[in-house]
Amino acid sequence: MMQHIILSHKEIEHKTKRIAYQVYETFANDSELIIAGISSSGFVFAQKIAKQLEIISDIKITICEVNINKQNPSDTITTSLPEEAYANKNLVLVDDVLNSGATLIYAIKHFLNVPLKKFKTAVLIDRNHKKYPVKADFKGLSLSTSLQEHVQVVFEEQNSYVYLS
Template structure:
């Protein structure tokens, strides 16, 4: 028996969470001239863009956008990054994805960035499901959600934006 998705975040809720995450990032990177915002494709990159736009509204700090592409089903394959590593070396870097489930996607993307000396490294997610199999946490999160392993969280940034438990 298939059940209807349960709305966990409305479009307005998501906007509020994004603004709060942006403020937390700014607070953490207050002394930095620029902040590297790395979004994991596809939804993580969309969330990273929305957070970057929010930061730009309230700060003069330069935002350096980075797109991270990896095969989520086989994260040991090569990771593609839209920026040379020298561009984020010794800078504060925030790695962003939409949902933190087991932690594998965030962990393998983090491994790539941690091979370069950084000023600081933080992670941000919209939804933290608390099912981590890897030793990684979200430094900034919109919502923590306890779910069963059978459930899925889907984030849709199309209008109206929403996050649902499926």
């Protein structure tokens, strides 16, 4: 199967920084922010955004891992922080790729059980194939693909990349 590189390591770093600046602009008047990443690649991307935010701002950043069954997103969702830790706080929910929107919308539903001050979403790749009415507030790249194509994000220390197969 052919792989086409969509984003190189350097391009991912650039898009991560740009998203971090957009997040900072949105929350510049706030002192605290929760960055919640959907487990595995979304969590890695959340950590990268959080690291950039710590460099460019004095906002207190707390990272949270969101565990969701991507094959059956209606299963119970758990987080690495108790609900009290993000209640009445600002939160950015992060994933690597927004495909149909199912994972993101079920994760959003989980966080809506707790009152939040402000709630935004961020993704590295938005594929424009949504089955659910969900959007990314911050996105690295919008990509129109066929439903048969697959977008994969690979996060490695010095060689991260995104490819289409």
